[in-house]
Amino acid sequence: MTEPTPIAIVGAAGRMGTSLLEEAARRPDLRVVAAVVTPEWTGPDHLGPDQVPVFRSIPDLDEAAPRVVIDFTSPAAAIQVARFCAGTHRALVSGTTGLDDADLQELRRCAASAPTVWASNFSVGVNLLEALVEQATAAFGPEAEVEIFEAHHRHKVDAPSGTALTLGHAVARARGTSLESIARFTHQGHAGPRDPAEVGFQVLRGGDIVGEHSVWFCAHGERLELSHRATDRGIFARGALRAARWAASASPGFYSMRDVLSGPSTPAPASS
Numbered sequence: 001m002t003e004p005t006p007i008a009i010v011g012a013a014g015r016m017g018t019s020l021l022e023e024a025a026r027r028p029d030l031r032v033v034a035a036v037v038t039p040e041w042t043g044p045d046h047l048g049p050d051q052v053p054v055f056r057s058i059p060d061l062d063e064a065a066p067r068v069v070i071d072f073t074s075p076a077a078a079i080q081v082a083r084f085c086a087g088t089h090r091a092l093v094s095g096t097t098g099l100d101d102a103d104l105q106e107l108r109r110c111a112a113s114a115p116t117v118w119a120s121n122f123s124v125g126v127n128l129l130e131a132l133v134e135q136a137t138a139a140f141g142p143e144a145e146v147e148i149f150e151a152h153h154r155h156k157v158d159a160p161s162g163t164a165l166t167l168g169h170a171v172a173r174a175r176g177t178s179l180e181s182i183a184r185f186t187h188q189g190h191a192g193p194r195d196p197a198e199v200g201f202q203v204l205r206g207g208d209i210v211g212e213h214s215v216w217f218c219a220h221g222e223r224l225e226l227s228h229r230a231t232d233r234g235i236f237a238r239g240a241l242r243a244a245r246w247a248a249s250a251s252p253g254f255y256s257m258r259d260v261l262s263g264p265s266t267p268a269p270a271s272s
């Protein structure tokens with residue numbers, strides 16, 4: 001039997017980190033060797049069902065020798081993790097959202113030295129939704145106006161969600177334009193008639209909603225609604241772990257979850 005792939009989880013004490021530790025404990029092909037928390041951490045020295053040792057800083061990770069680092073933290077920490085992975089040639093799987101253009105550019109720069117999978121949503125369903133949204137946008141053409149709805153729990157800090165923006169980018173791609181030129185984030189007051197070319201975003205925050213996304217295609221005489229509801233954070237964790245397994249044997253480069261779902265990765269040359 002092949003050895004399990006050693007992985008580290010950064011943000012291990014958070015909601016996603018906790019779910020990742022639980023899901024990883026069920027997989028014989030992965031072994032979590034480090035649970036990374038902030039230096040201020042005053043909790044236990046081991047976390048999760050497998051009692052993984054806690055590390056209080058990202059550079060300390062080196063001594064645990066993970067092959068893949070999984071990051072679900074904040075934009076600032078995600079960049080720190082990406083630089084660590086590039087410097088040590090370790091694969092990175094990042095699900096952190098709220099990254100701006102400069103952050104994403106830095107992630108791509110780091111990916112030249114280490115295989116990097118970044119996804120605003122690691123669920124299989126949402127990645128299928130993205131493909132369906134692209135297809136529906138192309139099929140309707142200018143006939144349908146597009147509105148994107150998203151709802152999340154009260155603790156979520158960025159809006160619209162990274163997933164809603166990814167779906168917006170799918171619409172823009174199918175129309176051969178950029179999301180920046182067609183996105184509309186607010187409707188208030190005497191806003192005037194709707195511009196048919198724009199993509200509207202509606203955001204709701206409350207309670208413990210794990211994540212809901214709907215894309216409406218409003219045409220004259222018909223409406224298509226494509227929806228996804230996450231009811232268990234485990235779907236993101238399982239997707240990220242699947243991506244970790246995939247990234248462990250990938251060549252350096254910047255990848256999406258759609259790359260992961262489309263089949264085995266291209267292995268890095270034996271010399272690297």
Ligand code: NAD
Nearest residue numbers: 011013014015016037038073077095096097120121122236
């Ligand atoms: P959370 O606040 O519960 O957890 C984040 C954790 O990261 C916290 O424990 C925090 O202390 C820790 N952290 C911050 N900086 C750190 C550092 N430098 N070193 C170590 N730990 C650090 O948040 P969450 O709900 O787990 O979400 C985390 C991120 O993942 C958010 O950006 C969220 O939007 C995103 N998310 C993505 C997906 C996806 O599928 N891509 C799914 C759910 C959440």
